Amino acid sequence: MRTTMPSGRRSPLIAVLAAVAMLLGVGAAPAYAEPNEGGSKKLRDTLEATAKAHIEAQAKLTNSQRRQKELTSQLAAVEVRLVDLTEQVGEVAAQSYRLGRLSAAAMLLESTSPEAFLERAANLDTMAQRDGKKIRELTDVREEARAAKIAIDGEIREQQKQVLVMAKRKREAEAALAAVSSGSSGGFSGGSSTSARPAPRNSDGSWPSESCSVNDPTTSGCITPRTLNALQQTQAAGYKRYVSCYRSGGSGEHPKGRACDFSAAAGGFEDRTATGGDKAYGDALAAWHVRNAGRLGVLYVIWYRQIWHPGTGWRSYGGSGSPAADHTNHVHLSMY
Incomplete structure (x- = not known):
C-alpha cells in the first residue's frame, strides 16, 4: 500500500525543496521554462544563421x-x-x-x-x-x-x-518568422540607460567563436565567456531577479551555454503571465538587452509574445499558449 503524506506536512517540505532547488539552480528553471526556446529547430537554425550573417555584415x-x-x-x-x-x-x-x-x-x-x-x-x-x-x-x-x-x-x-x-x-x-509572427510590433521601453561593458571582438569587428567553457553561476553547467559577460552586465545594470542559463535538455542555445532565461517575477519562474510590476520589469529588461545588443553580442531576445532579431527588429511571436511558450513569464536572451 502506498502511504501519503498529510497535506499539512507536505506543503512545508515542498516549499523547502523548492527553495533549495532555486539556490542550487536546478529544478526551478525547467519548471516553467520553455524546453524548445525559439520554436522549431528549423526556425531556430534560420534565426541563428540570419542573425549571424546580419551581425557579420554589420561589422563589415x-x-x-x-x-x-x-x-x-x-x-x-x-x-x-x-x-x-x-x-x-x-x-x-x-x-x-x-x-x-x-x-x-x-x-x-x-x-x-x-x-x-x-x-x-x-x-x-x-x-x-x-x-x-x-x-x-x-x-x-x-x-x-x-x-x-x-x-x-x-x-x-x-x-x-x-x-x-x-x-x-x-x-x-x-x-x-512568418509561421509564428503576424508582423512587426512595437517592442518595449523603460529601464536604465546604462551601457553594458562591451564583450571582446576580433580586430575586424566580428565576434570570436566561443565554447561552453566557463562555469555558469546560475546552474552547475557551463556558458560561454560572452554569455557570462552579458549575465554580469545585466545584473550590474540592476536586473537581479532569478535567472537560469545552462540547460542540458532540450535544444536551442541553452545546451550550448549561449542563452539565459530571466524570470519576470521576483520569486523565480512562475506558471502565470506577468502583470503589473513584473511586466514592467520584463519590459525594461528586454529593452535594455536590445539597446546593448551590439555591445554584448545578442543573437535575439524573446519576451511577452514578441521577438527581437538584429535584422528585423521587434516582431510578434507566438508559442503554444502557455506563459513559458509565449515568454510572458520570462525574458529569453540568446547570444551569438
Missing part, C-alpha cells in the same frame, strides 16, 4: 565606413599637398622658360675663375636636384590621390554589398 559595413572616413581625410590632406606642389613645380617651369635651355651652360662659361665655376656648378646641381625632387614628389602625390580615390570607390562598393546582404538576411528571417 561599420569597418568599411570607418576606412572610407580615414581615406577621405587622407585624400583631403593629399589634395592640399597637391595644390602646393603644383604651384611650386609651376614656378620651376616658369623659371626654366624664362632662362632658356642654355642658361646653365652660359652661367658656367661666364665664370671668371675655376673657383667661381665650381661654385656655380654646385649651385646648379643643387637647383636641379631640388627641382627634380619637387617634380617627383608631385608625381607621387598625384598617384597617392588617385589610389585614395580608387580605395574610396572600393569601400563604397563594399558598403553597398553589405547593405544588400543585410536586406537579404532580413527577408529570410521575416520569412522564417
Whole structure:
C-alpha cells in the first residue's frame, strides 16, 4: 500500500525543496521554462544563421565606413599637398622658360675663375636636384590621390554589398518568422540607460567563436565567456531577479551555454503571465538587452509574445499558449 503524506506536512517540505532547488539552480528553471526556446529547430537554425550573417555584415559595413572616413581625410590632406606642389613645380617651369635651355651652360662659361665655376656648378646641381625632387614628389602625390580615390570607390562598393546582404538576411528571417509572427510590433521601453561593458571582438569587428567553457553561476553547467559577460552586465545594470542559463535538455542555445532565461517575477519562474510590476520589469529588461545588443553580442531576445532579431527588429511571436511558450513569464536572451 502506498502511504501519503498529510497535506499539512507536505506543503512545508515542498516549499523547502523548492527553495533549495532555486539556490542550487536546478529544478526551478525547467519548471516553467520553455524546453524548445525559439520554436522549431528549423526556425531556430534560420534565426541563428540570419542573425549571424546580419551581425557579420554589420561589422563589415561599420569597418568599411570607418576606412572610407580615414581615406577621405587622407585624400583631403593629399589634395592640399597637391595644390602646393603644383604651384611650386609651376614656378620651376616658369623659371626654366624664362632662362632658356642654355642658361646653365652660359652661367658656367661666364665664370671668371675655376673657383667661381665650381661654385656655380654646385649651385646648379643643387637647383636641379631640388627641382627634380619637387617634380617627383608631385608625381607621387598625384598617384597617392588617385589610389585614395580608387580605395574610396572600393569601400563604397563594399558598403553597398553589405547593405544588400543585410536586406537579404532580413527577408529570410521575416520569412522564417512568418509561421509564428503576424508582423512587426512595437517592442518595449523603460529601464536604465546604462551601457553594458562591451564583450571582446576580433580586430575586424566580428565576434570570436566561443565554447561552453566557463562555469555558469546560475546552474552547475557551463556558458560561454560572452554569455557570462552579458549575465554580469545585466545584473550590474540592476536586473537581479532569478535567472537560469545552462540547460542540458532540450535544444536551442541553452545546451550550448549561449542563452539565459530571466524570470519576470521576483520569486523565480512562475506558471502565470506577468502583470503589473513584473511586466514592467520584463519590459525594461528586454529593452535594455536590445539597446546593448551590439555591445554584448545578442543573437535575439524573446519576451511577452514578441521577438527581437538584429535584422528585423521587434516582431510578434507566438508559442503554444502557455506563459513559458509565449515568454510572458520570462525574458529569453540568446547570444551569438
